[in-house]
Amino acid sequence: MGDDAPKGGDRRDFLGTSIAGTATALGVMSAYPVVRFLTPRDEASERIANAGEAEKFFPGTAKTVLLGDRPVLVIRLDDGTFRAFSAVCTHLQCVVAYSTQNKQIECPCHRGVYSLEGQNIAGPPPRPLDAFVVHVLNGIVTITEA
Amino acid sequence: MRCYKHKLLAVLALALVVSAPCSTSADTPVAAKASASASASASASAAPATSGSANEDAPKPKRPERDLNTCATCHLSLPDAKLRKVAEEFARSVHHDERIGCVACHKGNASDPTVQAHDKTAGFIVRPTHQQIAAICGGCHEDPTFVRRFNARLSVDQRKLFELSRHGKMAGAGDSNSPTCTTCHGSHGIQAVSSPDAQVNKRHVKELCAKCHGNAEFMKPYGLVATQPDAWAKSVHGKAFAGGHDNAPVCTGCHSPHAGTLPGTASVAALCDRCHRDERRYFLESPHSRAFRKLGLPDCVPCHGDHDVTRTSWLAGMTPDSACSKCHSKDDKPKTVSMDIARILDEVQNAEHAAIIDLADAKNAGLLVPDASYTVDKLHTAKIRLITTVHSLNLQQLTDDANQAKTLANETKDLLARARKDRQLERRGYFLAIGVASLLFVLLVAQAIVLAQRRKRSEP
Amino acid sequence: MLDSMRKWVSDRTGAPAVVDRLRERRIGSWSIPHYVGGVLLMLFLVEVASGILLMLPYRPDPLQAHASVVAIAGRLPYGNLVRGVHAWSSQAFVAMLFVHMALTLVMRSYKEPKELVWWTGLALLLVGVFLAFTGAILPWSQNAYLQARVSSEMVGHGPFFGQWLKRMLRGGTDLSPWSLNHAYGFHTGVLPAMTTLLFALHVAFVPRGKPVEGPSIPVYPDFFVRLAAACTAVLAAIISLATFAPIAVGTPANLVTGATTGDVRPPWYFLFLHDLLRSAPPRLLGLESPQFILGALSVLLLFAAALPLIDRRGSKITAYVGAVLVVVFLVLTGHALL
Numbered sequence: 001m002g003d004d005a006p007k008g009g010d011r012r013d014f015l016g017t018s019i020a021g022t023a024t025a026l027g028v029m030s031a032y033p034v035v036r037f038l039t040p041r042d043e044a045s046e047r048i049a050n051a052g053e054a055e056k057f058f059p060g061t062a063k064t065v066l067l068g069d070r071p072v073l074v075i076r077l078d079d080g081t082f083r084a085f086s087a088v089c090t091h092l093q094c095v096v097a098y099s100t101q102n103k104q105i106e107c108p109c110h111r112g113v114y115s116l117e118g119q120n121i122a123g124p125p126p127r128p129l130d131a132f133v134v135h136v137l138n139g140i141v142t143i144t145e146a
Numbered sequence: 147m148r149c150y151k152h153k154l155l156a157v158l159a160l161a162l163v164v165s166a167p168c169s170t171s172a173d174t175p176v177a178a179k180a181s182a183s184a185s186a187s188a189s190a191s192a193a194p195a196t197s198g199s200a201n202e203d204a205p206k207p208k209r210p211e212r213d214l215n216t217c218a219t220c221h222l223s224l225p226d227a228k229l230r231k232v233a234e235e236f237a238r239s240v241h242h243d244e245r246i247g248c249v250a251c252h253k254g255n256a257s258d259p260t261v262q263a264h265d266k267t268a269g270f271i272v273r274p275t276h277q278q279i280a281a282i283c284g285g286c287h288e289d290p291t292f293v294r295r296f297n298a299r300l301s302v303d304q305r306k307l308f309e310l311s312r313h314g315k316m317a318g319a320g321d322s323n324s325p326t327c328t329t330c331h332g333s334h335g336i337q338a339v340s341s342p343d344a345q346v347n348k349r350h351v352k353e354l355c356a357k358c359h360g361n362a363e364f365m366k367p368y369g370l371v372a373t374q375p376d377a378w379a380k381s382v383h384g385k386a387f388a389g390g391h392d393n394a395p396v397c398t399g400c401h402s403p404h405a406g407t408l409p410g411t412a413s414v415a416a417l418c419d420r421c422h423r424d425e426r427r428y429f430l431e432s433p434h435s436r437a438f439r440k441l442g443l444p445d446c447v448p449c450h451g452d453h454d455v456t457r458t459s460w461l462a463g464m465t466p467d468s469a470c471s472k473c474h475s476k477d478d479k480p481k482t483v484s485m486d487i488a489r490i491l492d493e494v495q496n497a498e499h500a501a502i503i504d505l506a507d508a509k510n511a512g513l514l515v516p517d518a519s520y521t522v523d524k525l526h527t528a529k530i531r532l533i534t535t536v537h538s539l540n541l542q543q544l545t546d547d548a549n550q551a552k553t554l555a556n557e558t559k560d561l562l563a564r565a566r567k568d569r570q571l572e573r574r575g576y577f578l579a580i581g582v583a584s585l586l587f588v589l590l591v592a593q594a595i596v597l598a599q600r601r602k603r604s605e606p
Numbered sequence: 607m608l609d610s611m612r613k614w615v616s617d618r619t620g621a622p623a624v625v626d627r628l629r630e631r632r633i634g635s636w637s638i639p640h641y642v643g644g645v646l647l648m649l650f651l652v653e654v655a656s657g658i659l660l661m662l663p664y665r666p667d668p669l670q671a672h673a674s675v676v677a678i679a680g681r682l683p684y685g686n687l688v689r690g691v692h693a694w695s696s697q698a699f700v701a702m703l704f705v706h707m708a709l710t711l712v713m714r715s716y717k718e719p720k721e722l723v724w725w726t727g728l729a730l731l732l733v734g735v736f737l738a739f740t741g742a743i744l745p746w747s748q749n750a751y752l753q754a755r756v757s758s759e760m761v762g763h764g765p766f767f768g769q770w771l772k773r774m775l776r777g778g779t780d781l782s783p784w785s786l787n788h789a790y791g792f793h794t795g796v797l798p799a800m801t802t803l804l805f806a807l808h809v810a811f812v813p814r815g816k817p818v819e820g821p822s823i824p825v826y827p828d829f830f831v832r833l834a835a836a837c838t839a840v841l842a843a844i845i846s847l848a849t850f851a852p853i854a855v856g857t858p859a860n861l862v863t864g865a866t867t868g869d870v871r872p873p874w875y876f877l878f879l880h881d882l883l884r885s886a887p888p889r890l891l892g893l894e895s896p897q898f899i900l901g902a903l904s905v906l907l908l909f910a911a912a913l914p915l916i917d918r919r920g921s922k923i924t925a926y927v928g929a930v931l932v933v934v935f936l937v938l939t940g941h942a943l944l
Contacts, residue, residue: 015593017608029579033684037659064405132735512852514680565680572687576849583842590835597828 051134051141062098065143071095072132072143073105077116084143085118086130090126105129217248217263235335243296251282276322280305280314283327307405323364330354330403346403351396352379377454395421411445416454428538448472462536463488486541490548491533497555498522498529508562513569518561525554610647628826631814635723635821639715642706644833645840647805649699652841654798656692664744666790668783671746672858678744679855696738698844703734704935711910714917720748721914722811728911730804733797735875740775742873746786747856753872754789755781760879763896765904871942878938879903906931 049067051057051074062075064087071087074097085105089096094109104121105114112123119128135142222234236242241250249255254270255263264270274282284305286292293300301316308327309312316324330346337344337570345354356375358364365372378384378397386394400417401407411417429435429445438445446452449461449469461469470484505522508515528551535543618620633640663682665674678685707727710716717723743754758781762772775792777784823829872880879899886895893901917924 015589015596019586019589019593020581022589026582029575029582032575034659036683037685037688038662064280076368146827514676514686514855516676516680568683572684572849576845579845580842581836583845585836587838587842589829590838594828594831594835597831598823601823602829 025057039129047145049143051143054136054139054141060100062100064095064097067132067143067145073106073129074134074143075116075143082134082136082141083116083118084134085114085129086132088129089125090120090127090129091123096129182386217252232334239334239336240338240341241336245295246286276317277320279326279328280308280317304404307402311402311404311406313406317581320582323358325358348392348398350591351398352384355397374453377451381451381453381455384457393421413447415444415446418437418446424534425537428535431538432537434537436540462491481486483541484537487536487539487544488543491536494532494548494551497552498525501555501558504559504562508565510570511566513562513564513565515562518565521558521561523553525558528554529591610858619621623896625826628830629824631825632818632822633825633829634818635823639706639709639713640829641833641836642702642709642929644829645778645836646702646706648837649695650700650801650805652695652844653692653699656688656695657687657794657798660692661794666744668746668786668859671744671786672855675745675747676855686852687803687845687848690852691844693853694844694847694851695876696741698840700734700738703731707731708928710934712925712932714921714924716914717918718914718938719813719816720811723808724914726804726808728907730801730808732907733800733804736796737793737801738796738873738875740789743786743789744793746859748859749856751781751859751861754785756786757872757876758846760883760896760900763894764900768897768900785860874939874943877942878935881938881942884942 009015015058020112047067049065049072051063051065052145057063057074057076059076059078059080062073064071064073073085073087073096075085077083087095087097089107089112090111091107091110091112096105096107096112096114098104099106104116106112107114107123107125110124112125113121114125114129115121117128118131120126133144135144154204218237220231221229222237224230236248251274252271254265255268264272266272271278271282287300288302288305293302309318313325317326332345337347339346341347342349343352352375359370360372360375362372375397379388383396383399383495385395387396400414407414426445435445438448449472455526464471464475464481464484468484468488470480474484476481501522505515505518508518528547532544532551535547536542660678663674663678663685665671675689679689680686682688710727739757741748758772758775761775762768764771773779775785775788776782777788785864834851871877882899883896886899888895890898913924
């Protein structure tokens with residue numbers, strides 16, 4: 001804008017700068033709802049899931065069920081008690097499985113291993129698996145959050 | 147300029163004239179087939195086939211060789227309205243079929259067009275007596291091979307049940323006040339039970355039974371009160387039925403329509419669990435079941451009543467109105483259990499009520515809260531589960547259920563509070579944004595003015 | 607510091623040349639069509655931005671569409687705002703389209719050498735109305751579904767291409783789950799692409815070099831500043847409407863039991879058609895009335911397209927006819943509202 005004679009130049013520059021400033025402020029303020037819209041938090045999902053009848057769940061076997069959107073590994077030990085852990089590996093979120101041969105929980109992606117208490121005992125996983133609570137209600141194996 | 151005006155008008159007129167027949171060809175079923183642009187499949191599905199119907203070759207029904215029902219031809223033309231009425235009603239009834247006719251009940255000779263058809267010695271029955279009616283109706287309705295020709299779903303046990311019932315026994319003994327088939331179903335104008343015109347249609351059952359069982363004078367000689375129909379109408383069942391819940395029980399829901407009380411039924415309470423299964427199951431597991439049996443009390447009725455089942459929220463607790471206080475006033479343990487149950491029920495009831503009001507408020511304020519609606523629905527279900535399991539009197543179970551319900555109520559409250567807070571934040575942000583936008587607007591206008599002034603000065 | 611930034615940009619792009627050219631281009635100081643056109647462009651950009659945001663959580667399957675809209679409005683942070691901005695901008699967009707077109711018609715701005723601008727403008731009008739129409743179907747509420755059914759049926763009555771257009775809109779002969787997918791694809795892909803192209807052509811086709819009659823201002827900086835002020839005002843209005851007058855989500859479409867209740871109305875820009883359909887006799891000139899009405903509309907459109915060729919000097923009759931049409935439109939719309 002330098003070719004026009006700067007009559008009232010200071011005022012003009014001030015006007016131009018304040019316009020630019022206000023427009024930028026408005027732009028930033030509009031960006032806030034957009035960013036919040038694009039990054040929602042997860043809503044509370046279902047808190048209770050059932051894993052079938054206890055009679056048909058043989059000791060020494062395991063099932064994976066969905067608690068809302070989360071996969072949960074339910075194991076019935078040889079002595080008949082139940083355990084339930086999050087089936088999401090704490091390393092890079094692959095879905096883990098129970099190995100009946102080795103009697104432990106194994107992650108196929110990077111060979112992580114968890115004990116029957118959910119402890120990370122071998123491989124890259126840095127943390128144990130989250131535990132869930134298992135009840136047998138009316139003969140149905142029911143899983144809830146701890 | 148003038149030639150352009152004329153040109154405009156001419157082209158406009160021409161365009162209208164040209165496009166009208168072109169528009170015609172686009173959519174009418176016949177023309178569409180000839181139209182190049184619309185494909186045949188579109189036109190075929192857009193309009194129904196208009197060419198002739200396919201049914202001209204179907205076989206026509208045969209006419210009977212003789213008119214089997216001369217009764218109607220005579221009665222329909224009689225001057226006496228009463229005699230005409232029976233034929234007219236019959237013509238509209240469910241029995242109006244050539245194979246049944248008047249003779250099915252009145253016997254006699256239908257093909258005799260003279261008044262000799264009324265000859266009693268030939269078997270004609272002018273007006274069957276009260277005691278004869280069940281046998282006459284039963285003549286067809288007990289015969290499965292006959293009745294199933296007309297309606298494969300009709301049962302054939304009505305007369306048997308009727309004769310086992312008190313109504314049947316009294317009618318058979320000659321009490322003409324006691325009902326028989328025609329009392330409820332009508333005689334000539336009988337309609338199917340499902341027809342809205344039928345006297346025995348579910349909508350009319352209460353009025354029908356109340357004709358006798360609601361008339362105190364009528365019932366006195368039998369030693370019965372006549373309060374039941376009205377009590378039912380005031381009950382939750384009566385109100386539910388009146389409110390459009392067609393599954394709610396009317397008289398015939400518990401009292402068999404033909405047998406009154408079903409044979410072998412000790413009490414109507416045996417029928418409550420036809421619908422209220424879980425309540426009965428919990429009750430049978432509770433200490434009340436044994437106690438009631440020992441005392442010779444029927445289930446359900448001592449607390450809930452039979453015809454006058456009303457809202458149960460006052461049943462628990464130890465107030466004078468409550469059901470518990472009818473038996474338990476001095477004992478300690480039942481008394482505390484009762485008060486605990488009352489407290490639990492109250493808390494959950496209040497929590498549900500508060501959650502519903504909170505949600506309605508939020509919706510009125512324009513908030514859309516699908517998650518909260520869902521938790522309120524779950525809360526309502528939890529409450530219903532609670533008032534079902536309450537029959538078990540298992541305080542531990544009830545406390546667990548109540549806690550679940552209260553968790554849901556709290557969740558609802560949190561969700562709604564969060565939605566309200568979010569909206570408040572939104573509003574504040576809005577005002578801030580509008581403020582900045584207004585500032586920007588003012589600055590831009592100022593800039594425009596400055597530019598215009600500068601331009602005026604430099605461009606004379 | 608600002609100067610060195612400017613220099614950095616100008617050394618690397620063709621920006622200064624563009625700016626200089628814009629300084630030389632002049633527009634009538636109070637040429638309303640230009641302001642409305644600029645606001646229309648801004649509204650289009652707002653629609654694209656809010657539309658892209660809405661595309662992320664929306665599910666175009668008939669069983670899930672309405673639930674996803676409820677989730678947007680009730681669960682996503684500022685979802686109501688984004689949805690409101692999108693909905694209200696579309697109303698403003700269609701309104702301004704009509705205003706812009708009416709003004710250019712009455713001012714006879716279609717005459718040479720602006721024929722191409724006029725034609726691209728007409729195309730933009732059609733595309734804009736289709737955008738609004740396909741967008742209104744997407745929530746798949748009971749109202750939206752009925753609207754989709756009736757409007758696509760109406761289109762089917764148009765001359766020549768009616769049935770073909772109806773099948774294209776519906777994704778088949780009858781309204782089905784494909785119809786929702788088609789509407790979605792058109793609304794988010796085909797039509798915005800066409801609009802962008804047409805917009806670019808519309809602006810590019812404006813001839814240069816011709817001197818402007820009456821007082822004029824350069825495009826840069828004067829017109830831009832005034833347009834920015836107008837856009838700010840319009841945006842502020844839209845955000846206010848989005849915040850305080852949210853558009854209801856309605857009930858989910860129930861194809862089986864949802865009967866058409868009394869007060870089903872098309873969106874306001876189709877109300878004049880609605881009124882004509884309600885008051886017209888069943889048959890007119892040997893045609894069924896929807897066919898006749900659409901046929902007449904098509905003739906009107908064709909005539910409008912042919913205007914630059916017929917009416918080269920811009921006779922005053924067109925201005926009067928245009929004004930009459932506007933009044934008729936307003937009267938019919940008003941009558942339908944009552």
